Amino acid sequence: MNIDSQTDEFRHVQTAHCENGVTTALLRYHGLDFMTEPLAFGLGSGLFYIQIPFLTVNNGPAISFRTMPGAIFKRTCKSLGVEVTRKKFSNVAAAEAFLDQKVREGVPVGCQVGVFHLTYFPKEYRFHFNAHNLIVFGQEDDHYQISDPVMEDVTTLSKADLSRVRFAQGPLAPKGHIYFPERVKPVTDDTIRKGIVKGIRRNVRDMLKIPGNFAGVDGIRHTAGHIRKWRDKLGLKKASLYLGQIVRMQEEIGTGGGGFRFLYGAFLEEASAYMQDDRLSVVSEDFTKAGDMWRASAIKMAGVYKGRLTEQKDFDEIADMLIDIRAVEKEAFQKLSRLNLGN
Amino acid sequence: MKKEDLPQDPGALDKFTREVCYVKNEDGKYETALSRGWEVKKQALDSAWDDVNERIEDARKAVANGEKSPVHYFMELRLMDLPVLSGYTGFFPFFIKRHLKPSVFKGLSDRKLEKYARAFDVTLHELKNFKG
Numbered sequence: 334m335n336i337d338s339q340t341d342e343f344r345h346v347q348t349a350h351c352e353n354g355v356t357t358a359l360l361r362y363h364g365l366d367f368m369t370e371p372l373a374f375g376l377g378s379g380l381f382y383i384q385i386p387f388l389t390v391n392n393g394p395a396i397s398f399r400t401m402p403g404a405i406f407k408r409t410c411k412s413l414g415v416e417v418t419r420k421k422f423s424n425v426a427a428a429e430a431f432l433d434q435k436v437r438e439g440v441p442v443g444c445q446v447g448v449f450h451l452t453y454f455p456k457e458y459r460f461h462f463n464a465h466n467l468i469v470f471g472q473e474d475d476h477y478q479i480s481d482p483v484m485e486d487v488t489t490l491s492k493a494d495l496s497r498v499r500f501a502q503g504p505l506a507p508k509g510h511i512y513f514p515e516r517v518k519p520v521t522d523d524t525i526r527k528g529i530v531k532g533i534r535r536n537v538r539d540m541l542k543i544p545g546n547f548a549g550v551d552g553i554r555h556t557a558g559h560i561r562k563w564r565d566k567l568g569l570k571k572a573s574l575y576l577g578q579i580v581r582m583q584e585e586i587g588t589g590g591g592g593f594r595f596l597y598g599a600f601l602e603e604a605s606a607y608m609q610d611d612r613l614s615v616v617s618e619d620f621t622k623a624g625d626m627w628r629a630s631a632i633k634m635a636g637v638y639k640g641r642l643t644e645q646k647d648f649d650e651i652a653d654m655l656i657d658i659r660a661v662e663k664e665a666f667q668k669l670s671r672l673n674l675g676n
Numbered sequence: 677m678k679k680e681d682l683p684q685d686p687g688a689l690d691k692f693t694r695e696v697c698y699v700k701n702e703d704g705k706y707e708t709a710l711s712r713g714w715e716v717k718k719q720a721l722d723s724a725w726d727d728v729n730e731r732i733e734d735a736r737k738a739v740a741n742g743e744k745s746p747v748h749y750f751m752e753l754r755l756m757d758l759p760v761l762s763g764y765t766g767f768f769p770f771f772i773k774r775h776l777k778p779s780v781f782k783g784l785s786d787r788k789l790e791k792y793a794r795a796f797d798v799t800l801h802e803l804k805n806f807k808g
Contacts (some may be wrong), residue, residue, distance in 0.1 A: 338680060347696050348696055349697060349708075361754075370696075371698070371706070383766055391759075392757065449754075453692075453768070455688050455689060455692050455763075458689075458721075458726065459755075460724075461755060461756065461757075461760045483693060483695070484692075484693045485693045485710075490804075500689075502760060502763025502764045503756075503759055503760035503763045503764075504759060504760075530722045573723070574723065574724065574727050577720040577721075577723045577724055580720040581717070581720045581721060582717060584714065584716075584717045584720075585721065592697055592698060595698040595706070596698050598698070599698045602706050617706075621700065624677060625677060628677065631716050632716055633714075634716075635716040637718060638723045639719055639723075
């Protein structure tokens, strides 16, 4: 066990999104009891939107509603002054040996894995998605004890199964990626406040100022433009599968979902208390609204893939809903950028 | 989303886990609640699987008709596309595309076929003798 750590036993934390969950549980294990999922998400500037050009995932468009894998853990730890160790491996045996050494030392570690061979996941969720995260926190007989943040309870994986998911192949292949906090010092409220300001500023930059038209708030408009053309270009069947993929990317576990707009709203509410600044909880309402609008658009999209809505005007209406969402999110981030938060 | 609006539609996750969601309570504050699922998501997942199963069936027919090699069928069966299969086998996508032709597949060495069999989680025998 880490000598600096002030806690003893690892406690499982269930969260809406896996990387937030791993970050929260590992930092709490190291004594940072104030850590919550929204705070991890906000310090890590987790909110994002991107339709990645020229890339398809599971034969559909590659869309992400959050920042790139690994960034939330990295940024959150950095802003709290937590040193982290991260390793990737080209060799399976070396990756196993390193993990076993950490398990023997009693150090819980985060692992990036692919979900396709993840045996405790329901079969319906197992697509080739390689940026899932879980914690290995011990060993019992020949099984590793696993804390997967999207599960209600802890679970286990055999050595062979764990190596298999750690060395899943394809886009975002984890290559045995393993990461954990190395040294954790006590964190003051002032550090948290500075981290909040930095996290918000970075998120404003990512959503409003990122170059190109396919990422940030403009990315939402970019997708809306695509949706208008899908019915003619791809045919109704493929177009409706694409809409289904957007909904899954937005909402489903196993593909990264997590209701990120609500999560950001919850973060701003928490941030408002830390900063003693009511303006943040006012902007929080805007993200709640954006989240509700995303859900309304998902219901409309479901009408298409259920085969109830088939006309071009339905696609146009969905595109218009996305344009409205873009306006709400853009305004919310502009409000945030105008706030003088000090520091 | 208000807490009372959180959907509880049983889906594929039922019996495995419930999902954490961030919802507004009566005081207008955020809190977490557990959801069994949402019909809208369930149907998105179902339609994705309908598509997968259709692709598998098409692939099976293509192999039975001698249009495609078994590599094509098992690739669809395991939900793989060229980049994923390329990762698991080490073959470049260009070569995998060639191996999808029955005529090219017939001439492949056991050593190469073994790589495909491992990627697909089947035996060499199953791969070689899949007739659709």
